Amino acid sequence: MSHADQCPSTMNEGPKQRPAKAVLAANGRAINRTVNGSRAWRSAEEFEDTAEFREFVEREFPAGASELLASSRRGFLQVMGASLALAGLATVPGCRRPDHKIVSFSQDAAGDIVVGKPLYFATSMPIPGGGAEGLLAETHEGRPTKLEGNPLHPINQGKSGVMSQALVLGLYDPDRLKYPFYKPAGKEASWDDFASWAGEHFEPYGKNRGKGLALVVDKKTCPTRDAWLKKFQDRYREAKVVHWSAVDARGQAEATASSFGGPMREVLDLAKARVILTLDADPLRDDPGALVNARGLSAGRAPRVVKEKGEHGHPEYEMSRVYAVESGWTLVGGQADHRLALPPSRVALFAVELARFILPKMGVAGAEPLIAALDAAAGSAGQGGGIDRAFLEEAAKDLMSGENRGKAVVLAGRHMPAAVHAACHAINQALGSLGTVVKYHPMTASQAYDSEAGLRELAGLMKDGAISTLVCLEANPCYDAPGDLDFAGLYAKVPATVCLSVAATETAAASTWSLNGCHVLESWGDAEANDGTISPIMPMIAPLFGHVADVAERQLPEEDRPRQPMSDLEFIAFLAGERRPDGYRLVRDAWRDMLKNRHRGHTDEQFESVWRRSLQDGVHTDQPTVAFVSKGVDFAAAATLVRGLTIPPAPGGSDLEIVFTTGHLHDGRFANVGWLQELPDLGTMVCWDNPAVMSPATAVRLGFWGPKENRYTKDKYPRAVLGMFAINGRRITLPVWILPGMADDTVQVKLGYGREVCGLVGDGVGFNAYALRSAGVALWASRCAAEKTDGEYWIASTQNHWSMESRTSIVRAIDLPAYAKYAHEPLTWKDPTYGTETTLNLAERLGELSHTPPNVSIYKNPYAQSPTEPAAGSPFAKGPQWGMTIDLSKCTGCSACTVACQSENNIPVVGKKETAKGREMTWIRVDRYFASMDYGEYGSLKKRGGGTGEGDVVAALNRPEEMLHQPVACVHCENAPCETVCPVNATVHTKDGMNAMAYNRCIGTRYCANNCPYKVRRFNFFDYGVTKFNGGYYGKKAVEGVAGVIPLGDKTGATGSTVHNLINPNLVPPRLREKLDQITRMSKNPDVTVRSRGVMEKCSYCVQRINTARIEITVSDVFKDAKDRGRIPDGFFQVACQQACPSDAITFGDILDDATEYASADGTKRRGSKVHAARNDPRSYALLGYLITRPRTSHMIKVRNPNPNLVPAERKASWDHPFHGAPHDAPGGGHEGHGHASADDTNTRPTTGAGPAAVFEPVKRSEDAGYALSLRVLGVGAHA
Known part of the structure; x- marks a missing residue:
């Protein structure tokens, strides 16, 4: 542990000053090793190992943890009394159930609401561009709070992705459209007002067969909607219909x-x-x-x-x-x-x-x-x-x-x-x-429609004045159309425009009529998955911003009642002639026709049975399998395509190739979803932004970056150089971020950022890259010019956050040949110092346990009643004892676990500014590492081509061999370091092996976070969870009125944007801030406490789910035998991250369950829980296990399967000897690195004496005389 002062605000005072950079520069760091001679690193700064970076990681707390930016806060307080402006109250909607009866997922549940007990309903979500996911919605008192994958849907099989996990936040978006707005009058309207206007306005189009009418719809696969689109086109044969997807690929x-x-x-x-x-x-x-x-x-x-x-x-x-x-x-x-x-x-x-x-x-x-x-x-x-x-x-x-x-x-x-x-x-x-x-x-x-060609043709008609009415349904072409079309300008010239949208959009803001649509969780519909599976969409709740009928209105005939918001399906039916379209009837009638066409003689009674079963299961299971194409490839036609292929010259010089990709925000429709904005991007680990990403070599060549610049650590916020990028005469300024492993002469830019109208979360965040796209530029283009410009731009990236500093063998990987040779050869050896016998499996032999003293504690854990394994009869020897295993071979780094955990546990977003300071609150993070054999054994760069100058550093940084992902949350140590330092006993241990938090005891000392070697505890520096994100505050108008006079930092809000705030609203005293609005409160899980300022939090193993399962087992009286009371069968419940993980990388359960017989899904039987089997696998290891924390969460090493003919000799040689640093007298033992230290390894080199090889901390040696004395006694690393 470092000797950083626990109060950073005093770090420049007194005798506890941090070590000087000169001292830090003289000491190397122990580099995380994987196996096979490669070394893992998380960023360019860590790779270069500069003094600034060492100073950065030496801070136990994130930068400025206790500082509230004194100058900004003082400036703010100087004008706080100047205004009594009140923050506007959010609309408070009612929580109403859908008008038609919905069917619960459980066969036993009647669907009645019981306070405190969730109900589950199956529904579906269309995927943008085509396809669908089946969902299982957890509802509390009529409001959906959590979405899981439908276990009966063949696509999901109980799993879910990032997009579907975040869907519930879109439902409770406080910035979504709440009412129709008629722009010419400049005022709110009702759906009845629009219906009256539409009745007159669209009547002439019925007579001229739709000439001058255009419809732009979101591209997706919804059978009933497609059927009504056909009816619309039959009625308006001259109308122009565009199926629009901004990221369509042809x-x-x-x-x-x-x-x-x-x-x-x-x-x-x-x-x-x-x-x-x-x-x-x-x-x-x-x-x-x-x-x-x-x-x-x-x-x-x-x-x-x-x-x-x-x-x-x-x-x-x-x-x-x-x-x-x-x-x-x-x-x-x-x-x-x-x-x-x-x-x-x-x-x-x-x-x-x-x-x-x-x-x-x-x-x-x-x-x-x-x-x-x-x-x-x-x-x-x-x-x-x-x-x-x-x-x-x-x-x-x-x-x-x-x-x-x-x-x-x-x-x-x-x-x-x-x-x-x-x-x-x-x-x-x-x-x-x-x-x-x-x-x-x-x-x-x-799906087959050419979106770009269709929109380009529509733009031509608009330019010629041939379009008099344009309707957009869940599409936003004013934002995401190619820049050369100037679609927003053309849209403004159309005489009448109508936009139906759930979220606030640029197109809705520019429309004659802006209509609030129904969210997918508020509407009826259906969707077709990629494999042809058709599933119903069933509303979980009535439209939140619909008209609430009074008693008198409820007595009126249905056709005379006030109109409610429509879904896109209902709106298309309305345009096609339906006076009062009802989504339920539209879908039901479409399915009846579909089933009658498939099954001749299908009776109404049979249809009712199939319909009800489909609603309950969330999928139509009795449907024919969609036939796949069985004929061979038409080689002559394929040859015609290839003959038309033009491969541009290789990029180089000032010409780059640019790739437009989609990230967590997709095409921009999720820009106001805070969970996705704050989710680190793959590779860069950047959030809240979309920088231009390029390789280190390309960035150096073009002057965007150079070794030793340390832009990440030298300033308060990470800084990026700005650059001008141009394609076909279109230009945009973007920050540049380097990413090892990117192709040279290539730049990658994420779409979906730079929104101007979406809400408090997304407005002004990032840059609109659609402006660069033009004719022929879809998702990739050549001849992109790049030029460095003046200025810098600050960026939030989590790649160096929560570093487990001075530890090695954190993430581990091994090649299949080495694994096959040693997987079933556990090592038993006697420690020469203590004479203790130790048995290590393969994964443990690859880490520190192979060259550290035995894991024997100096005291007995009261729950284990033993310094090592739990003694018989002790609490830890009695089930259930909870544990988790994460398989690194299966983890893809998709981050679905992170969003699922946020949704389940009411984890707030903190914004770009707080994230840049290292204050993100996510309980489970996915650490990303690059691995390379260009590192020496202990951090020095291997000489390639005769030197280790800047060119060699860039070349090595440019070509990592692989990327590794490692999910890390609280590992629930049996010997938890956090518990011993808490002065108020706020973090304690339970008898079933969990490290628990008592929130109401916590006084915020943060000693626990300081003492946690895994860096998994999160502190609420501000009221993130109980105040409105990036919201207003008393005196805001006065404060921002004098922003140019009084220094207020960089004059941006929580998101790094200037649109809604000119200061970080977290600096405002909580009592003056706008509180959490009612619509956002509805998204919270009532089973989990919402934490406030000054409270520490971390992974709880979803204890609320464990308790619910325990109650269900008890109430149902599942186990008759008294000895089984308290036991929960394996798989009876899942924790949130496990349930979401698409690749089944996470396993959770009772680690003591080794004998119970379970039936598997394939009909076979297994004995014991899955987590018990995983923990006994030779790939299982305890993260930082040598610290004797005895974590309940273990990891499984990643196994690679390289082609032997593509593996360098150095790596291939390691297959016979993968155990770097094994004990000298153990099989395969020797010095680190095959018994020899590299000639370049002058820093932090291990030295060996009579005992095992040791690793020392040079920074600690330079600070702590006692530590240095200990090293002299041991004869290890006492001198430089």
């Missing part, structure tokens, strides 16, 4: 239309794949079947025994192998065994060369025209083209291997040209994977 639709005769959607079964090669593709995120793909991929990423005794006497293991060729990091790229970073144009060239290599060798009949076209395309691209030929050929041989026949697949990314997709179709047919690993189902008309 490659797959155009390629399948050529290859298979019609536009098709790709349906993957990665569980059947042994070899996967992706070409700038991310099937785990940018795919309507992402949940299925994550589940399938993870099933093959954990090693499984295929033969108990193999060729060398060891068990034989099997797991899939993944190759990724991509321009930037993807979720699947982070899982890849081999990764090649290339610009998008070179990825396209790689696909062409791969097809040229595979197709002739596989002897595919009829492929000659395609092969000739591929040869011509390769020739036009010039020689070489920057392709790693060895990588290509070895990957191709692996794909073509006979044992992988029908089990190998090549996947093209969304933004790849149609010709690349067509080449992949041909390759997959040659590999025999069509119909097994990959299938193709027909697209719906909405």
Whole structure:
């Protein structure tokens, strides 16, 4: 632990000053090692190991933890008395149930509301662009509070993604549209007012068949909505209908239309794949079947025994192998065994060369025209083209291997040209994977629609004055249309515009009529999943901002009652002629017609049974399987596409290639969802922003970054250089952020930021990258000019937060050959110092336990009644004892666990400013590491090419071999360091093994956070959970009126934007701040306390779910035998992160349950809980286990399956000796690094004497004389 003063506000005073930078610069750091000689690091600053970075990580508390920015606070207090302005009260809606009866998910529950007891209902969520997820909504007193995956839906199977987890926050968005607004009158209106206006306005269009009328709808797959769209088009045949998606990708639709005769959607079964090669593709995120793909991929990423005794006497293991060729990091790229970073144009060239290599060798009949076209395309691209030929050929041989026949697949990314997709179709047919690993189902008309071409045609009509009325339904083209269209300007000139939207949008704000629509949790509908499964959408609650009828109005006939807000389905039906459309009846009638068409003679009684069962299950289970395309690829048509392929020259010089991607905000529709804004982005770990991301080498070449700059640690906030980026004459200024592993000469920009009208959370956050897009620029473009400009921009990134400083072997990985050799050879050795016998499994042998004294505590834990394992009869020896295991082989880094935990446990967002200071509140974080063999054994850079100058640093930083993810939450130590230092006993231990918090006892000393080696405790520096986020306060007008006179910091609000606040509202005394509005309060889980300022919090193992399960078991009297009382069967409940995790990486349960017999889903039986089996797996290890904290959460090392022909000799040699730092007298023991320290390892080098190798802390040695004396006594590292 460092010797940082516990009060940073006094860090420059007295004798407790921090060590000088010169001292820190003279001492190296112990670098986290994985295995196989590679080293893991989290950022460029950590990689370079500068003095500023060491000073940064030496702070036990985040920067400014106790400082309230005195100058800003004083300035604010000087004018606080100048105003008595009152913050506006939020609209307080009623909590009403839907008008039609909804069916609960449970067969036993009657659906009656019982206060304090949740009810569960099944529904669905359409995925933007196409596809659907099945959801299970937890409701309390009629209001949905938490969404899970529907276990009966084939897409989810009980799991869920980030988007669906955050859906509930969109429902309770206090900034969403609350009423119709008629812009010409400048006032609020009612739905009856709009209906009256619409009746007159649309009547002429019925007579001229819709000439001059246009409709823009959000692209999604909803059968009933599609049917009513057809009726609309039948009524208004001259009307222009556009299915709009701002991130539409045409490659797959155009390629399948050529290859298979019609536009098709790709349906993957990665569980059947042994070899996967992706070409700038991310099937785990940018795919309507992402949940299925994550589940399938993870099933093959954990090693499984295929033969108990193999060729060398060891068990034989099997797991899939993944190759990724991509321009930037993807979720699947982070899982890849081999990764090649290339610009998008070179990825396209790689696909062409791969097809040229595979197709002739596989002897595919009829492929000659395609092969000739591929040869011509390769020739036009010039020689070489920057392709790693060895990588290509070895990957191709692996794909073509006979044992992988029908089990190998090549996947093209969304933004790849149609010709690349067509080449992949041909390759997959040659590999025999069509119909097994990959299938193709027909697209719906909405999915197959060309969004950009349609909107461009509409813009032309608007420019010519041919459009007199334009209706937008859940679409926002005024924000996300390509910049060259000037759609917002054209939209303003249309005589009449109507926008139906749930959230506030730029299009709604510019419309003649702005109409508040129904959220998906407030409406009836249906959705079609990627595999063809159709599921109903059932409302969980009546529209929050609908008209509340009084007693007299309820007595009126239905047609005379005040109108309620409509969903997009109901609105289309309204335009198509329905006077009072009812979503329930629309869907019900559509399903009746659908079932009658499928089943001749289908009776009404049969339909009622199917309808009710579908509502209860949340999915229509009795439906025919959608047939996949069984015919082969049309090679002649595919050849035509390839002949039209133009591969631009390789980027370089001032010309870059730019890739537009989507992140957590998708196309911008989730910009006002705080959970997603604060969720760190993959790779950069940046939140609340969308910087231009490029490789270190490219940033250095263009002057955006240089080694030793330390922009992350030298200032109060991380700083980025600003740059000007231009494509086809369109320019935008963006901050630049470096990302190791990005392709050189490539820049990646996230879409969905820079919103101007969405709410307190998203307004003014980030930059609108849609402005760069123009004709022909969809999701990728070449010839992007980049130029450094003046100024800096501060950014919030969590990549260096919560560092477990001075610890190594935190995240661990091993190659499959080494794992196969040592997995079932636990090491038993006797410590030469204490004579204690220790047994270590494979994972433990890879860490510090192999060269530290035995884990024997100096005192007996009262619950264990033993210094080691719990004694018989002790509380810890009696079940249930809760524990968790996280499998790093399965974790993809998707962060669904983080959002699920926030939703379940009422965890607030804190904003960009607080996040930049390290004050984010998320209970479970996903640490991201890069791994490289360019590090020496203890932090020094290996000499490559004769030196370790700045060029060598950049080259090493530029090419990490892999990305590793490690979810970390409170590990619930049995010997918890936090418990021993709390002066008020606010953190205590329970008899079932959990480290619990008593919030009402906590006085906020933060000693527990200081003493936690895992850095998993979160402190409420302000009233994040009980005040309105980025809201107003008394005196705001006066304060901001004098903002130019009195220094108020950088004059931005909590989100880093100037739109709603010019100061950080957290600095305002709580009693003067705007309180949490009623609509936001409705989103809270009533089973979890909302914490206030000055309280420490952390993961609770979802204790509320444990208690609920215990009550259910007791009340139901499940166990008759007295000895089983108190036991909870494995799988009876799941904690939030476990339930959400799409890849099944998290397991939770009773660690003592080793004998109970359970039936598995596949019909087999297992003995004992899953978590018990996982903890006894040779891959299981305790994070920082050598500290004797005995954590209840364990991790399982990641196993990689590299191609031996692509592995360097140095790494391959480690397969026979992976145990760096094992005890000298243990098998395989020796000095670190095969018994020798690198000649470059002059800092923090381990020295060995008679005992095990030791690791010392140089900074602590320089500060603490007692520590230095101890080292002299031991003869270890006493001198530099």
